[in-house]
Structures are given as structure tokens and as C-alpha cells.
Amino acid sequence: xxxxxxxxxxxxxxxxxxxxxxxxxxxxxxxxxxxxxxxxxxxxxxxxxxxxxxxxxxxxxxxxxxxxxxxxxxxxxxxxxxxxxxxxxxxxxxxxxxxxxxxxxxxxxxxxxxxxxxxxxxxxxxxxxxxxxxxxxxxxxxxxxxxxxxxxxxxxxxxxxxxxxxxxxxxxxxxxxxxxxxx
Numbered sequence: 001x002x003x004x005x006x007x008x009x010x011x012x013x014x015x016x017x018x019x020x021x022x023x024x025x026x027x028x029x030x031x032x033x034x035x036x037x038x039x040x041x042x043x044x045x046x047x048x049x050x051x052x053x054x055x056x057x058x059x060x061x062x063x064x065x066x067x068x069x070x071x072x073x074x075x076x077x078x079x080x081x082x083x084x085x086x087x088x089x090x091x092x093x094x095x096x097x098x099x100x101x102x103x104x105x106x107x108x109x110x111x112x113x114x115x116x117x118x119x120x121x122x123x124x125x126x127x128x129x130x131x132x133x134x135x136x137x138x139x140x141x142x143x144x145x146x147x148x149x150x151x152x153x154x155x156x157x158x159x160x161x162x163x164x165x166x167x168x169x170x171x172x173x174x175x176x177x178x179x180x181x182x183x
Contacts, residue, residue, distance in 0.1 A: 018110035050087040058173040063096040072098040081105050111139040116146040
């Protein structure tokens, strides 16, 4: 796009936005810097970034174990489905996912209560036991409105870590495996 530094301030701001909002923010940001925002270049940069996604420690093992135990694993993303698929494929874990669901591609700008209701109905999951691992408190709060209890995955990039909440918080995927085994 241009030589614009990806600062912590920009990162924190983008983290709080869904994809359509992030695209609008970037377009406005570039305009404020007297630069031209090129949506096709942004998509290209996102594809490149998703090809280089690195997994958390133990992610591969956790997904493999859960898959082999018969769990249906969904990747539910606020991003575009093709980007999520690129990231999962490039990191070698796509084969463990039953389905990738993008809220954008089924008509929702973000993971809202209505999105979760739609997802539960569409996938016939209303009466199923769900283990929901999420790194966004906002998304966890929306899911909880649909009786989906989630676990907050804390990470260094997430500015929400310091917020108070009532969700079980984990730092590593080993902790999530223990939660699944307990229930």
C-alpha cells in the first residue's frame, strides 16, 4: 500500500473492528495521510499474511487429538472464508476442520447474537454440547446470549486482556484440552 508503519495504536484499533469496519478505517486512515487506499492491494497483503500464519504451541496436536476423538471442529471467523482457509491450509490444519463459517459470507458484519442464532440453527447445533474457544471478549459476550459458553484465549496481541470479564481465561491450548476432558 505505502510505507505506513503498523503501530501498536493501529493494531489495537484494528483488533476491535470487524472486517468491513477495518477496511473503512484503513481507507479513512490512508486518506488522512494523503495516500490512496487500494482495496485489491489490501486483499493481496491479507492473502500473503494468512499464508504465513503461525500456530500457537500445541495447536496442531490439539486439533489432531480432538478430530480423532470425533469432535466436529468449526472455524468461525469474522474474516473472509477464503482467508481463513488459506491460513488453516498453510499451517497444515485445514484437514481437521469440519467446516469454516464466515459471518460476513452468510450476511452478518460480525459475530453478533443474530449470527450465533443463525449458526446454531443452520448447523443444527441447538442441543449440542459446544466448546467455544475465542480470543474476542465481544464475541464471547454475543455467543453467551445464545447460551454458548466460551473460553477466552488470552494472547499478547489482544488489547482486551486487561478487561474484566466472567469467562474462563486460558493462556495455552493445553488448558483448553483439560477443559474438554473435564466435561
